[in-house]
Amino acid sequence: MTTPQGRAGTKGVPRPRREQQILAAATEEFGRHGYASASLAAIAARVGVTKTLLHQYFGAKQDLFLACLNPVGDQLLDAMRAAMAEGDATAARTPLLVLRAIFSALDGRREGWFVLYDASLPADSEPARTAARYRTAIDQLAATGTADLLRATGSPDPLDADALKYAWRGLVSALVRWWINHPDQSPDAMADRCARLFAATGRAFD
Protein backbone atom coordinates (compact mmCIF):
# COMPACT_ATOMS: atom_id res chain seq x y z
CA MET A 1 0.00 0.00 0.00
CA THR A 2 1.35 3.39 -0.89
CA THR A 3 2.13 5.82 1.84
CA PRO A 4 -0.41 8.64 1.84
CA GLN A 5 0.96 11.98 0.70
CA GLY A 6 1.56 14.83 3.05
CA ARG A 7 2.30 12.68 6.03
CA ALA A 8 5.60 12.54 7.78
CA GLY A 9 7.80 9.50 8.19
CA THR A 10 9.76 7.34 5.81
CA LYS A 11 8.46 6.62 2.34
CA GLY A 12 10.53 3.48 2.19
CA VAL A 13 13.19 5.06 0.03
CA PRO A 14 16.61 4.27 1.47
CA ARG A 15 19.01 7.10 1.87
CA PRO A 16 21.52 6.28 -0.89
CA ARG A 17 18.73 6.03 -3.43
CA ARG A 18 17.22 9.33 -2.32
CA GLU A 19 20.60 10.96 -2.44
CA GLN A 20 21.04 9.84 -6.02
CA GLN A 21 17.59 11.12 -6.95
CA ILE A 22 18.32 14.44 -5.33
CA LEU A 23 21.71 14.76 -7.00
CA ALA A 24 20.21 14.00 -10.40
CA ALA A 25 17.43 16.53 -9.95
CA ALA A 26 19.77 19.15 -8.55
CA THR A 27 22.28 18.71 -11.37
CA GLU A 28 19.55 19.22 -13.91
CA GLU A 29 18.09 22.21 -12.13
CA PHE A 30 21.46 23.85 -11.53
CA GLY A 31 22.50 23.18 -15.09
CA ARG A 32 19.29 24.48 -16.61
CA HIS A 33 18.79 27.65 -14.61
CA GLY A 34 22.19 28.31 -13.11
CA TYR A 35 23.10 28.30 -9.46
CA ALA A 36 21.58 31.66 -8.63
CA SER A 37 18.21 31.05 -10.23
CA ALA A 38 17.85 27.45 -9.17
CA SER A 39 15.67 27.09 -6.11
CA LEU A 40 15.95 24.40 -3.47
CA ALA A 41 12.18 24.17 -3.32
CA ALA A 42 12.04 23.35 -7.02
CA ILE A 43 14.67 20.64 -6.67
CA ALA A 44 12.86 19.16 -3.70
CA ALA A 45 9.51 19.26 -5.49
CA ARG A 46 10.97 17.47 -8.49
CA VAL A 47 12.07 14.59 -6.28
CA GLY A 48 8.81 14.68 -4.34
CA VAL A 49 10.40 15.68 -1.08
CA THR A 50 10.72 18.75 1.10
CA LYS A 51 13.44 21.32 1.21
CA THR A 52 14.41 20.19 4.68
CA LEU A 53 15.56 16.84 3.42
CA LEU A 54 18.03 18.45 1.07
CA HIS A 55 19.58 20.31 3.95
CA GLN A 56 19.62 17.21 6.12
CA TYR A 57 21.34 15.13 3.44
CA PHE A 58 23.61 17.65 1.76
CA GLY A 59 23.81 20.75 3.96
CA ALA A 60 23.49 24.23 2.51
CA LYS A 61 22.81 25.12 -1.11
CA GLN A 62 26.51 25.51 -1.81
CA ASP A 63 27.22 22.05 -0.45
CA LEU A 64 24.52 20.51 -2.61
CA PHE A 65 26.00 22.27 -5.59
CA LEU A 66 29.44 20.90 -4.79
CA ALA A 67 27.99 17.43 -4.48
CA CYS A 68 26.67 17.84 -8.03
CA LEU A 69 29.81 19.47 -9.36
CA ASN A 70 32.49 17.11 -8.12
CA PRO A 71 31.43 13.88 -9.80
CA VAL A 72 30.76 15.67 -13.09
CA GLY A 73 34.11 17.41 -12.99
CA ASP A 74 36.05 14.29 -12.05
CA GLN A 75 34.39 12.16 -14.68
CA LEU A 76 34.90 14.75 -17.40
CA LEU A 77 38.54 15.27 -16.53
CA ASP A 78 39.25 11.55 -16.52
CA ALA A 79 37.49 11.04 -19.82
CA MET A 80 39.30 13.90 -21.50
CA ARG A 81 42.69 12.81 -20.17
CA ALA A 82 42.12 9.31 -21.46
CA ALA A 83 40.98 10.59 -24.84
CA MET A 84 43.99 12.86 -25.26
CA ALA A 85 46.35 10.09 -24.29
CA GLU A 86 44.73 7.77 -26.79
CA GLY A 87 45.54 9.63 -29.97
CA ASP A 88 49.01 11.12 -30.37
CA ALA A 89 48.86 14.78 -29.53
CA THR A 90 49.36 16.30 -32.94
CA ALA A 91 46.78 14.21 -34.75
CA ALA A 92 43.88 16.09 -36.27
CA ARG A 93 41.44 13.53 -34.94
CA THR A 94 42.25 14.29 -31.30
CA PRO A 95 39.49 16.91 -30.98
CA LEU A 96 36.94 14.38 -32.13
CA LEU A 97 38.21 11.80 -29.69
CA VAL A 98 37.88 14.34 -26.91
CA LEU A 99 34.38 15.24 -28.01
CA ARG A 100 33.33 11.62 -28.03
CA ALA A 101 34.77 11.22 -24.54
CA ILE A 102 32.88 14.27 -23.31
CA PHE A 103 29.58 13.06 -24.68
CA SER A 104 30.08 9.64 -23.14
CA ALA A 105 31.04 11.09 -19.77
CA LEU A 106 28.01 13.37 -19.85
CA ASP A 107 25.48 10.76 -20.88
CA GLY A 108 22.72 10.56 -18.30
CA ARG A 109 23.60 13.92 -16.79
CA ARG A 110 24.05 16.15 -19.78
CA GLU A 111 23.21 19.29 -17.85
CA GLY A 112 26.29 18.64 -15.76
CA TRP A 113 28.36 20.49 -18.34
CA PHE A 114 26.58 23.70 -17.45
CA VAL A 115 27.02 23.04 -13.78
CA LEU A 116 30.72 23.20 -14.49
CA TYR A 117 30.42 26.30 -16.65
CA ASP A 118 27.91 28.20 -14.54
CA ALA A 119 28.46 31.94 -14.72
CA SER A 120 26.02 32.72 -11.92
CA LEU A 121 28.13 31.34 -9.08
CA PRO A 122 28.63 33.85 -6.29
CA ALA A 123 32.17 35.16 -6.50
CA ASP A 124 34.57 34.29 -3.68
CA SER A 125 32.60 31.19 -2.79
CA GLU A 126 33.68 27.59 -2.49
CA PRO A 127 31.58 26.52 -5.48
CA ALA A 128 33.16 29.21 -7.63
CA ARG A 129 36.65 28.16 -6.58
CA THR A 130 36.03 24.47 -7.13
CA ALA A 131 34.42 25.01 -10.52
CA ALA A 132 37.31 27.28 -11.46
CA ARG A 133 39.77 24.53 -10.50
CA TYR A 134 38.05 22.03 -12.76
CA ARG A 135 37.82 24.54 -15.56
CA THR A 136 41.48 25.37 -15.25
CA ALA A 137 42.42 21.72 -15.40
CA ILE A 138 40.24 21.18 -18.45
CA ASP A 139 41.51 24.35 -20.06
CA GLN A 140 45.05 23.19 -19.58
CA LEU A 141 44.24 20.06 -21.52
CA ALA A 142 42.52 22.11 -24.18
CA ALA A 143 45.42 24.53 -24.23
CA THR A 144 47.93 21.86 -25.19
CA GLY A 145 45.55 20.74 -27.91
CA THR A 146 44.97 24.16 -29.38
CA ALA A 147 48.63 25.09 -29.07
CA ASP A 148 49.58 21.97 -30.98
CA LEU A 149 47.05 22.78 -33.64
CA LEU A 150 48.26 26.34 -34.07
CA ARG A 151 51.91 25.37 -34.01
CA ALA A 152 51.23 22.83 -36.72
CA THR A 153 49.68 25.53 -38.88
CA GLY A 154 52.19 28.22 -38.01
CA SER A 155 50.46 30.93 -35.96
CA PRO A 156 52.77 31.99 -33.17
CA ASP A 157 50.54 34.57 -31.46
CA PRO A 158 49.84 33.39 -27.88
CA LEU A 159 46.63 35.43 -27.82
CA ASP A 160 45.45 33.43 -30.81
CA ALA A 161 45.96 30.25 -28.84
CA ASP A 162 44.02 31.65 -25.91
CA ALA A 163 41.16 32.76 -28.12
CA LEU A 164 41.07 29.38 -29.82
CA LYS A 165 40.82 27.75 -26.40
CA TYR A 166 37.79 29.92 -25.64
CA ALA A 167 36.28 29.14 -29.00
CA TRP A 168 36.71 25.43 -28.52
CA ARG A 169 35.05 25.58 -25.13
CA GLY A 170 32.16 27.58 -26.54
CA LEU A 171 31.78 25.15 -29.38
CA VAL A 172 31.55 22.23 -26.99
CA SER A 173 29.03 24.10 -24.83
CA ALA A 174 26.86 24.81 -27.85
CA LEU A 175 26.98 21.21 -28.98
CA VAL A 176 26.06 19.97 -25.53
CA ARG A 177 23.18 22.44 -25.45
CA TRP A 178 21.95 21.15 -28.77
CA TRP A 179 22.28 17.63 -27.42
CA ILE A 180 20.15 18.48 -24.41
CA ASN A 181 17.45 19.68 -26.77
CA HIS A 182 17.63 16.39 -28.66
CA PRO A 183 17.45 13.78 -25.91
CA ASP A 184 17.05 10.88 -28.29
CA GLN A 185 20.56 11.30 -29.72
CA SER A 186 23.10 8.84 -28.38
CA PRO A 187 26.61 9.99 -27.45
CA ASP A 188 28.05 8.13 -30.40
CA ALA A 189 25.54 9.66 -32.79
CA MET A 190 26.56 13.06 -31.49
CA ALA A 191 30.23 12.33 -32.00
CA ASP A 192 29.57 11.13 -35.54
CA ARG A 193 27.55 14.24 -36.27
CA CYS A 194 30.38 16.40 -35.04
CA ALA A 195 32.81 14.56 -37.24
CA ARG A 196 30.61 15.32 -40.26
CA LEU A 197 30.28 18.97 -39.31
CA PHE A 198 34.00 19.40 -38.72
CA ALA A 199 34.77 17.86 -42.05
CA ALA A 200 32.22 20.03 -43.85
CA THR A 201 33.34 23.31 -42.29
CA GLY A 202 36.98 22.39 -42.66
CA ARG A 203 36.48 21.85 -46.35
CA ALA A 204 34.80 25.23 -46.66
CA PHE A 205 37.80 27.03 -45.14
CA ASP A 206 40.70 25.15 -46.62
Place this chain on the structure above:
Amino acid sequence: MTTPQGRAGTKGVPRPRREQQILAAATEEFGRHGYASASLAAIAARVGVTKTLLHQYFGAKQDLFLACLNPVGDQLLDAMRAAMAEGDATAARTPLLVLRAIFSALDGRREGWFVLYDASLPADSEPARTAARYRTAIDQLAATGTADLLRATGSPDPLDADALKYAWRGLVSALVRWWINHPDQSPDAMADRCARLFAATGRAFD
Protein backbone atom coordinates in the same frame (compact mmCIF):
# COMPACT_ATOMS: atom_id res chain seq x y z
CA MET B 1 31.92 72.67 -5.82
CA THR B 2 30.71 69.10 -5.84
CA THR B 3 27.36 68.28 -4.41
CA PRO B 4 27.82 66.58 -1.04
CA GLN B 5 26.99 62.90 -1.06
CA GLY B 6 23.86 61.55 0.54
CA ARG B 7 21.80 64.65 -0.01
CA ALA B 8 18.79 64.85 -2.21
CA GLY B 9 18.27 67.13 -5.12
CA THR B 10 19.68 67.31 -8.59
CA LYS B 11 23.30 66.53 -9.21
CA GLY B 12 23.20 68.59 -12.34
CA VAL B 13 23.03 65.57 -14.60
CA PRO B 14 20.28 66.04 -17.17
CA ARG B 15 17.89 63.21 -17.67
CA PRO B 16 19.01 61.98 -21.11
CA ARG B 17 22.59 61.72 -19.92
CA ARG B 18 21.60 59.81 -16.81
CA GLU B 19 19.44 57.51 -18.86
CA GLN B 20 22.41 56.68 -21.05
CA GLN B 21 24.60 56.04 -18.03
CA ILE B 22 21.98 53.80 -16.51
CA LEU B 23 21.47 51.88 -19.74
CA ALA B 24 25.18 51.31 -20.12
CA ALA B 25 25.56 50.10 -16.55
CA ALA B 26 22.46 47.94 -16.75
CA THR B 27 23.55 46.34 -20.01
CA GLU B 28 26.87 45.43 -18.49
CA GLU B 29 25.34 44.11 -15.29
CA PHE B 30 22.62 42.13 -17.07
CA GLY B 31 25.14 40.75 -19.51
CA ARG B 32 27.66 39.78 -16.86
CA HIS B 33 25.39 38.17 -14.28
CA GLY B 34 22.21 37.44 -16.19
CA TYR B 35 18.81 38.93 -15.61
CA ALA B 36 17.98 36.87 -12.55
CA SER B 37 21.21 37.50 -10.69
CA ALA B 38 21.60 41.13 -11.65
CA SER B 39 20.38 43.44 -8.91
CA LEU B 40 18.89 46.86 -9.39
CA ALA B 41 20.81 48.12 -6.38
CA ALA B 42 24.10 47.09 -8.00
CA ILE B 43 23.21 48.86 -11.24
CA ALA B 44 22.20 51.98 -9.35
CA ALA B 45 25.36 51.91 -7.25
CA ARG B 46 27.51 51.64 -10.35
CA VAL B 47 25.98 54.84 -11.71
CA GLY B 48 26.14 56.53 -8.31
CA VAL B 49 22.40 56.81 -7.96
CA THR B 50 19.62 55.12 -6.03
CA LYS B 51 17.38 52.28 -7.02
CA THR B 52 14.36 54.56 -7.04
CA LEU B 53 15.72 56.57 -9.92
CA LEU B 54 15.88 53.49 -12.10
CA HIS B 55 12.21 52.87 -11.45
CA GLN B 56 11.34 56.47 -12.05
CA TYR B 57 13.15 56.54 -15.39
CA PHE B 58 12.60 53.05 -16.73
CA GLY B 59 9.84 51.44 -14.69
CA ALA B 60 10.16 47.89 -13.43
CA LYS B 61 13.18 45.62 -13.79
CA GLN B 62 11.72 43.99 -16.88
CA ASP B 63 11.24 47.37 -18.52
CA LEU B 64 14.81 48.35 -17.81
CA PHE B 65 15.94 45.08 -19.31
CA LEU B 66 13.89 45.70 -22.42
CA ALA B 67 15.39 49.16 -22.70
CA CYS B 68 18.81 47.48 -22.76
CA LEU B 69 17.80 44.67 -25.05
CA ASN B 70 16.06 46.53 -27.85
CA PRO B 71 18.89 48.73 -29.07
CA VAL B 72 21.37 45.87 -28.93
CA GLY B 73 19.05 43.55 -30.80
CA ASP B 74 18.16 46.10 -33.45
CA GLN B 75 21.75 47.10 -34.04
CA LEU B 76 22.95 43.53 -34.26
CA LEU B 77 20.22 42.52 -36.66
CA ASP B 78 20.88 45.45 -38.94
CA ALA B 79 24.61 44.82 -38.94
CA MET B 80 24.22 41.14 -39.71
CA ARG B 81 21.70 41.75 -42.47
CA ALA B 82 24.01 44.24 -44.09
CA ALA B 83 26.98 41.88 -43.80
CA MET B 84 25.12 38.96 -45.35
CA ALA B 85 23.89 41.11 -48.19
CA GLU B 86 27.39 42.35 -48.85
CA GLY B 87 29.04 39.09 -49.80
CA ASP B 88 27.17 36.71 -52.09
CA ALA B 89 25.54 34.05 -49.97
CA THR B 90 27.62 31.04 -50.92
CA ALA B 91 31.00 32.65 -50.45
CA ALA B 92 33.20 31.15 -47.76
CA ARG B 93 34.11 34.60 -46.47
CA THR B 94 30.52 35.42 -45.47
CA PRO B 95 30.97 34.11 -41.90
CA LEU B 96 33.92 36.39 -41.42
CA LEU B 97 32.00 39.36 -42.75
CA VAL B 98 29.21 38.59 -40.31
CA LEU B 99 31.66 38.28 -37.44
CA ARG B 100 33.22 41.61 -38.29
CA ALA B 101 29.78 43.17 -38.36
CA ILE B 102 28.91 41.69 -34.98
CA PHE B 103 32.08 42.97 -33.37
CA SER B 104 31.52 46.43 -34.77
CA ALA B 105 27.89 46.52 -33.66
CA LEU B 106 28.88 45.37 -30.19
CA ASP B 107 31.75 47.77 -29.70
CA GLY B 108 31.15 49.89 -26.62
CA ARG B 109 28.54 47.51 -25.25
CA ARG B 110 30.10 44.13 -25.67
CA GLU B 111 28.10 42.58 -22.86
CA GLY B 112 24.99 43.27 -24.91
CA TRP B 113 25.48 39.97 -26.69
CA PHE B 114 24.79 38.14 -23.44
CA VAL B 115 21.79 40.31 -22.77
CA LEU B 116 20.38 38.86 -25.94
CA TYR B 117 21.40 35.31 -25.07
CA ASP B 118 20.44 35.37 -21.41
CA ALA B 119 19.24 31.98 -20.22
CA SER B 120 18.02 33.28 -16.88
CA LEU B 121 15.03 35.23 -18.17
CA PRO B 122 11.79 34.31 -16.43
CA ALA B 123 9.75 32.15 -18.79
CA ASP B 124 6.50 33.60 -20.12
CA SER B 125 7.69 37.15 -19.61
CA GLU B 126 7.92 40.03 -22.00
CA PRO B 127 11.73 40.07 -21.87
CA ALA B 128 11.86 36.38 -22.71
CA ARG B 129 9.50 36.84 -25.64
CA THR B 130 11.34 39.86 -27.01
CA ALA B 131 14.74 38.22 -26.69
CA ALA B 132 13.35 35.11 -28.35
CA ARG B 133 12.10 37.22 -31.25
CA TYR B 134 15.52 38.72 -31.81
CA ARG B 135 17.18 35.35 -31.50
CA THR B 136 14.79 33.81 -33.97
CA ALA B 137 15.47 36.56 -36.47
CA ILE B 138 19.21 36.16 -36.03
CA ASP B 139 18.96 32.39 -36.18
CA GLN B 140 17.09 32.63 -39.43
CA LEU B 141 19.96 34.57 -40.89
CA ALA B 142 22.42 32.06 -39.50
CA ALA B 143 20.29 29.20 -40.77
CA THR B 144 20.53 30.32 -44.37
CA GLY B 145 24.27 30.65 -43.93
CA THR B 146 24.79 27.23 -42.41
CA ALA B 147 22.41 25.59 -44.85
CA ASP B 148 24.34 27.08 -47.74
CA LEU B 149 27.57 25.85 -46.27
CA LEU B 150 26.31 22.32 -45.77
CA ARG B 151 24.64 22.17 -49.15
CA ALA B 152 27.91 23.25 -50.74
CA THR B 153 29.71 20.39 -49.03
CA GLY B 154 26.94 17.84 -49.47
CA SER B 155 25.46 16.96 -46.10
CA PRO B 156 21.70 16.74 -46.47
CA ASP B 157 20.76 15.93 -42.86
CA PRO B 158 18.54 18.76 -41.53
CA LEU B 159 19.61 17.96 -37.97
CA ASP B 160 23.18 18.58 -39.02
CA ALA B 161 22.17 22.04 -40.19
CA ASP B 162 20.44 22.75 -36.92
CA ALA B 163 23.41 21.58 -34.89
CA LEU B 164 25.74 23.68 -36.99
CA LYS B 165 23.55 26.70 -36.32
CA TYR B 166 23.91 26.07 -32.58
CA ALA B 167 27.63 25.57 -32.94
CA TRP B 168 28.03 28.80 -34.82
CA ARG B 169 26.12 30.71 -32.18
CA GLY B 170 28.19 29.15 -29.43
CA LEU B 171 31.35 29.99 -31.28
CA VAL B 172 30.35 33.63 -31.56
CA SER B 173 29.40 33.74 -27.89
CA ALA B 174 32.76 32.34 -26.90
CA LEU B 175 34.63 34.81 -29.07
CA VAL B 176 32.65 37.71 -27.63
CA ARG B 177 33.38 36.44 -24.15
CA TRP B 178 37.08 36.33 -24.93
CA TRP B 179 36.80 39.82 -26.34
CA ILE B 180 35.22 41.09 -23.13
CA ASN B 181 38.21 39.72 -21.24
CA HIS B 182 40.55 41.56 -23.58
CA PRO B 183 39.15 45.09 -23.64
CA ASP B 184 42.08 46.54 -25.51
CA GLN B 185 41.31 44.58 -28.66
CA SER B 186 39.59 46.58 -31.37
CA PRO B 187 36.69 45.10 -33.36
CA ASP B 188 38.86 44.89 -36.45
CA ALA B 189 41.66 43.19 -34.56
CA MET B 190 39.14 40.64 -33.37
CA ALA B 191 37.85 40.02 -36.86
CA ASP B 192 41.40 39.57 -38.16
CA ARG B 193 42.16 37.16 -35.35
CA CYS B 194 39.09 35.14 -36.22
CA ALA B 195 40.14 35.00 -39.83
CA ARG B 196 43.51 33.59 -38.77
CA LEU B 197 41.90 31.02 -36.50
CA PHE B 198 39.39 29.91 -39.10
CA ALA B 199 42.12 29.46 -41.64
CA ALA B 200 44.28 27.49 -39.23
CA THR B 201 41.55 25.15 -38.05
CA GLY B 202 40.20 24.75 -41.57
CA ARG B 203 43.61 23.65 -42.74
CA ALA B 204 43.81 21.11 -39.93
CA PHE B 205 40.53 19.49 -40.96
CA ASP B 206 40.75 19.56 -44.71
Place this chain on the structure above:
DNA sequence: AGGGTAATGTACCTGCCGGTAAATTAGGTT
Protein backbone atom coordinates in the same frame (compact mmCIF):
# COMPACT_ATOMS: atom_id res chain seq x y z
C1' DA C 1 6.25 -6.14 21.69
C1' DG C 2 9.15 -2.30 22.27
C1' DG C 3 12.79 0.87 21.73
C1' DG C 4 16.17 3.01 18.71
C1' DT C 5 17.09 5.25 14.74
C1' DA C 6 16.48 6.55 9.96
C1' DA C 7 13.41 9.10 7.11
C1' DT C 8 10.46 12.70 6.52
C1' DG C 9 7.19 16.81 7.35
C1' DT C 10 5.43 21.47 9.68
C1' DA C 11 6.23 25.73 11.18
C1' DC C 12 8.99 29.40 11.65
C1' DC C 13 12.90 32.95 11.38
C1' DT C 14 15.63 36.01 8.45
C1' DG C 15 17.70 38.59 4.85
C1' DC C 16 17.68 40.27 0.34
C1' DC C 17 15.45 42.31 -3.48
C1' DG C 18 11.87 44.42 -6.27
C1' DG C 19 8.77 48.04 -5.81
C1' DT C 20 6.28 52.43 -3.95
C1' DA C 21 5.12 56.80 -1.47
C1' DA C 22 6.55 60.80 0.22
C1' DA C 23 9.95 64.13 1.26
C1' DT C 24 13.89 67.17 -0.15
C1' DT C 25 16.79 70.02 -2.92
C1' DA C 26 18.43 72.68 -6.94
C1' DG C 27 17.83 75.32 -11.10
C1' DG C 28 15.22 77.96 -14.53
C1' DT C 29 11.15 81.22 -15.23
C1' DT C 30 8.33 84.94 -14.29
Place this chain on the structure above:
DNA sequence: AACCTAATTTACCGGCAGGTACATTACCCT
Protein backbone atom coordinates in the same frame (compact mmCIF):
# COMPACT_ATOMS: atom_id res chain seq x y z
C1' DA D 1 12.17 87.07 -4.66
C1' DA D 2 8.93 83.59 -5.31
C1' DC D 3 7.69 79.49 -7.54
C1' DC D 4 7.30 75.61 -10.34
C1' DT D 5 9.29 71.63 -11.98
C1' DA D 6 12.88 68.21 -12.61
C1' DA D 7 16.11 65.46 -10.15
C1' DT D 8 17.05 62.83 -6.45
C1' DT D 9 16.85 60.78 -1.81
C1' DT D 10 14.99 58.49 2.53
C1' DA D 11 12.07 55.33 4.45
C1' DC D 12 9.15 51.83 4.07
C1' DC D 13 6.23 47.41 2.48
C1' DG D 14 5.77 42.60 0.83
C1' DG D 15 7.31 38.39 -1.09
C1' DC D 16 10.28 34.76 -1.89
C1' DA D 17 14.11 31.78 -0.95
C1' DG D 18 17.58 29.89 2.21
C1' DG D 19 18.02 27.97 6.50
C1' DT D 20 16.74 25.88 11.27
C1' DA D 21 14.25 23.68 15.26
C1' DC D 22 11.34 20.45 16.35
C1' DA D 23 7.70 17.11 15.69
C1' DT D 24 6.22 12.85 13.57
C1' DT D 25 6.11 8.44 11.43
C1' DA D 26 7.83 3.95 9.93
C1' DC D 27 11.15 0.30 9.61
C1' DC D 28 14.61 -2.97 12.09
C1' DC D 29 16.61 -5.49 15.66
C1' DT D 30 16.33 -7.74 19.89
